[in-house]
Amino acid sequence: MRFLLVLQQWALIIIIFITTDALNNNETDHVALLAMKSKILEPFGGGALSSWNESSHFCNWEGVVCGKRHKRVTLIDLTSLGLSGTLSPHVGNLTFLRRLVLYNNTFHGEIPNEIGGLYRLKVLVLQTNSFQGRIPSSLSRCSSLVYLYIANNNLVGTIPEELSSLSMLKRISAYENNLTGAIPKSLGNITSLEVLSAAYNHFGGTIPNNLGQLKNLVELGLGGNQISGMIPSSLYNLSNLNTLSLSFNDLHGSLQPYIGNMFPHLKVLQLQINSFTGQLPNSIGNLTKAKTLAFSHNEFSGKLTVDFSKLVNLEILSLMYNNLGSGDFDEMHFLESLTNCSSLERLNTIMNQFGGVLPDSVGNLSSNMHFFALGGNQLQGMIPPTIGKLINLSLLGLFNNRFTGPIPSTIGKLQKLQRIVLHGNQLSGTIPDSIGNLSLVNLIDFSNNNLEGKIPSSFGNCQRLTSLTLQQNNLSGTIPKELFQVSSLSIVLDLSHNHLSGPLPSEIGELKSLVALDISNNNDLSGEIPSTISSCTSLESLFLQGNMLQGSIPMSMEFMRGLQIIDLSSNNLSGQIPTFLEKLSLINLNLSFNDFNGELPLHGAFANSSSVSVYGNDKLCGGIPSLQLPRCPVKKLNRNFFFSSKRIYAIVGASILGILIIISSLVFYLRKRKRESTSLDLLPKESFVQISYGELLIATDGFSSSNLIGAGGFGFVYRGVLDQIGDVAIKVLNLVNPGATRSFIAECKALKSIRHRNLIKIVTCCSSIDFQGNEFKALVYELMMNGNLEKWLHPSQDTSRPEFNLLQRLRVAIDVASALDYLHNQCELTVIHCDLKPSNILLDQQMVAHVGDFGLARLFYPEIGISHHSSSMGVLGTVGYAAPGMLTDNRTNPVFIFLLA
Structure with a gap:
């Protein structure tokens, strides 16, 4: 009896102690939470933790949940609140905490060792933050831990061996960190483990054989590391696996022949980017739950004899970059079995050794198929027209095979197609007009085939096209202007090495977003380079070589400041090489084998012989010495005559007098005929x-x-x-x-x-x-293409213009005199310009002068005099300015004096 009485007393003391401790530690939680808050930084304008203050009980704070009995913190969930800062060590004082969730923030610093004191903790989610340092071995004291999510951080070091003591642990998610060392063998002792995800770290070594002891394992993800060796045979005992991902490693060896029989629940098998060899086992056809099978970038070889017909859930089959294939005519028979895979979306067999023909049954593949790539093989025969049944295709890649015959017109039925790549075959015939039905297509590559006929104008309907390559074919005829009206073209337009003819359409200027244009080596393209090409302001590479283009380089190209590569070689271009090319950031300029003449510029690309080529232009001179062009001829002058001031004054005086006589005669002549022939000038x-x-x-x-x-x-x-x-x-x-x-x-x-x-x-x-x-x-x-007279009389130092000779000056003087005579004497109402100066005289393509800028002009009414639009005429013309080289009187006789010095 006495013993029972003592026992009851001790029990009462313990209950009182626990209750008192719980009540006291209620305040401990409060202090710990405030300490945590002090280390957390909230985004500007945030306020997620604004409720963490003294105005309310901490159990009511945002993201905090307490137990109903003792009001102790059991859950902290701060998911996706944009928080940063560090995790306070005081978190270890929240001893009733069962779940700590900080997912998707930017916390940094180390995971505090004190977290090991949370012996009730079941869920720890620190995933998708910026935590650094090592995984604390103290986590092994969290004996109740079931879920450990530390993925997508910056953690380093190894996985602690001590974690093997966590007998209740079901999931370890540690992918996308900087963890090193080997996968610990001790993880094989955590028999409760269901998920081990350690992909995309820096783990080395081999796959531990005792991972085969994890009979409850359903996901094993070790991809993206540097693990070597072979797949241990014990792994084939993990019959509950639904995901096995070992991709992006250095694994080798062949697959066990019975692999498909050992994983009845397997949905995802990822073995790509390793060094596996041998045949693909036929037992793969027994993976009836499989959705993804990825064997690409290995060294698998031999004939593919797998029967895929039972894989009705298969969505992705990736076999690219292997040595699969035997050259047998029935090589592609496996496609027949894939027609039963009604969920198939992606089939990729590029860069193998598959031969034979593409069967008509390709049209019976899944209607869900959106990615169909068989390029880089040895397939032959025709592309079956039944391919037009795959109406949900977004990519069709049949490049670098031996296909012959025409491009089937049924391709026009693939109206969801975004990329079609058929280059490097032996296709012939014409490009079908139905290509214009592909309104969503952004890339078309038909290059390196034997296609002929005209480029269809229906390309103009492909208004999302960003890249079109048709080079190395036998296409002929003119380039349809509709092609240049596809304003979405922004990456490349390549029509080179065909037999296109005629001029370049002026619509070329509508390709304002295009980066690379190649119309080279067509031989029969003629005419001038359209001046509208200057509207192609995004152009970086321009290839027009190997044609019959003529005329000069358009001056408008001065505005194409993004150009880096220009090749105009092997044409019939002529005239002087414009100096604006010096200002472009060119890394390569090829003007060889044309008929350019005059002095070669010296600056910009012209200053580097490795950047410019001008071979085969026999009329060029000057340039930097390394280009080895002849010196430009220099006009020899009598030095004594040239420097004789008396003779200079005589020349200037005689010239001015001669000009005045000519102009006075002209004015007299114009006045005489003003009433007889005004219609000639109007x-x-x-x-x-x-x-x-x-x-x-x-x-x-x-x-x-x-x-x-x-x-x-x-x-x-x-x-x-x-x-x-x-x-x-x-x-x-x-x-x-x-x-x-x-x-x-x-x-x-x-x-x-x-x-x-x-x-x-x-x-x-x-x-x-x-x-x-x-x-x-x-x-x-x-x-007016030649600007104003001011720039011709007084060109700036960085502007190179042809010589403005005496005859041209005289013609300009006559043109301006004719205009003023018309304004003063032949108009119905006399017009007084009031601001005549060289900058207001404009020159057209033929250097004909035009008087412009009538903003200060006034009309002269015989009855009332000069018109004006304000209460006072004020000062007209350019204040404090007398045009150099030109003087005019009022509305009577114009007098021009062009300075000769």
């Missing part, structure tokens, strides 16, 4: 073309700075291309300037009723509202 008074703001936006590529060609006091001038007109100059008024509107009105008034060959031609005056609701005013003129 152009028809055309009505203005109606052009919207949207059209101008498109014409200038959104008023891009790359199209900016000038700026003035009242606005900016852009180069543009309008569909109904062609090249134009667009003057956009800056309406913030108070004089801009008056300038707009003045110029429209002055130009709307006058037409003369030496006056700038206005296309339209555009006054509207832009897309943002703002007022928009612009003037559209014909584009």
Whole structure:
């Protein structure tokens, strides 16, 4: 009795102690949580842990769950809250904790050793963070641990041997870390283990034989390491496996012939990227639950005789990069058995030794098939038209085989196709027009075949196409303009080594996103390089060699600043090599075997003989010495004559006098005929073309700075291309300037009723509202390709222009005199320009001068005098400025003096 009484007293003391301890440690949990919070950083504007404060009991804090009886913390779940910082060692004081889940944050630092004090812990999820250091061996004291998730961190070192004492452990997920050493043999002692995932680390050694003791194992993932040796025979005893992934290692040897009979539950078998040899065992056909079979990148060989007909769940079969095949005519018979695999989505056998023909039964493969690749084999015969039944295909790869005959037109039925690769065969016939039905296709490669006929214009329907390669065929005819209107082309367009003829369509400029263009070695392509090519602003590589192109290199190519490689060799191009090529970041420029002449530039790519080639241009001279071109001829002058100041003054005076006499005679002649032949100089008074703001936006590529060609006091001038007109100059008024509107009105008034060959031609005056609701005013003129007179009289040092000789200057003077005579004496109302200077005289392609910029122009009414739009005329023209080389009086006789020095 006495003993029972003592026992009851001790029991009461223990109960009181436990209860008191629980109550006291309630505060311990509170302190531990606050200590954890102090180490955690929340994202800016966060607040996930804002509830962790004194205003409420910690059992009500976000992510915290307590037991109902003792109000102790049993769960902390802070999944995907964007948290960072470190895990406080105080976590070890939460002794009632059963689940700690910090998944998908950015915690760093080491996993604290104190976590080993959580003897009630069942679930530890630290996965997808940035934890560093070693896996603490103290985890072995968490004797209740069932799930250990530490994958996708930066952990180092080995897996502690001590973990083998965790007799309740079912899952170890440690993939994607930096763990090293060998897979511990002691893991074979954790007989409760169901999942061992240690892929994508740096484990070496061999697969421990005693892993075969893990009879409950359903997933074994050791891929992406440096494990060597053979698959231990004990592993074939793991009959409960549904996933066996040993890919990306250094394993070798052959597979056991009975492998397919040992894993009745296997769904995923991944053995790719190892060094396995031998035949694929026929027993693989008994893996009836299999969804993924990956044998690629090994050294499997021999005839494939597996019967896949029982694998009705198979989705992926990957055999690429092996030596499979025997050369037998019935080599591809295994495809017949695959027609029973109704779930098959991907079949990849590229880069093997398969021979024989592709059977018609290929059309009976799964309607779910979206990836079908048999390239890099020795298949022959025709591509069966039944392939058009695989209507869900997104990739068709039959490249580098020996297929003959035409491309079946049924390919046009594969309307979900995104990539079709048939290069490197012996296909013949024409490209079917049905190719235009592939509205989702982004890559087409028919290169290195024997295709003939014209390039179908239906390619223009493939508006998602980014890459088209048709090189090395026998295609002929002209290049359809529809092809250049596929604006999605952004990677490569390769039409080289065919027999294409005719000119390059001007629509080439619509390929604004294209990086590489190759139309070389067609021999019969002729005409000039279209100036519109300058709109291909993303172009980095341009190959036009081996054709019959002629004319000069378009000056517009100056705007193609992304060009790195240009090959124009073996054509009939002529003229001088433009100096703007010096400014491009070219790594290779080939201009060989053309008919270029004149002096070779010295800078940019021209300064490096390994970057430029100009062989076969006999009329070139100069350049850097290593190019071994002849010196350019120098005009010999009598030194004494040249340096005689008296003779210089005599030449200048005589020249000026001669010019004045010629101009005075011309003015007299013009006045005499002004009433008789005004119609000879007048152009028809055309009505203005109606052009919207949207059209101008498109014409200038959104008023891009790359199209900016000038700026003035009242606005900016852009180069543009309008569909109904062609090249134009667009003057956009800056309406913030108070004089801009008056300038707009003045110029429209002055130009709307006058037409003369030496006056700038206005296309339209555009006054509207832009897309943002703002007022928009612009003037559209014909584009003057040779810029203004100012730049010809006084070129900048970095601009190379042909010589502006005396005869050209005289012609310009005559043109301007003719224009002013017309404005002053032949218009219905006299027009006074008020701002005549070289920068306002523009030169067209033939160097004909045109007077422009009528923003300050005034109309002269005989009754009231000069018109104006404000209360005071103010000062007209360029204030404080007298145009060098040009003087004019009022509205009477123009006088021009072109300086000769």
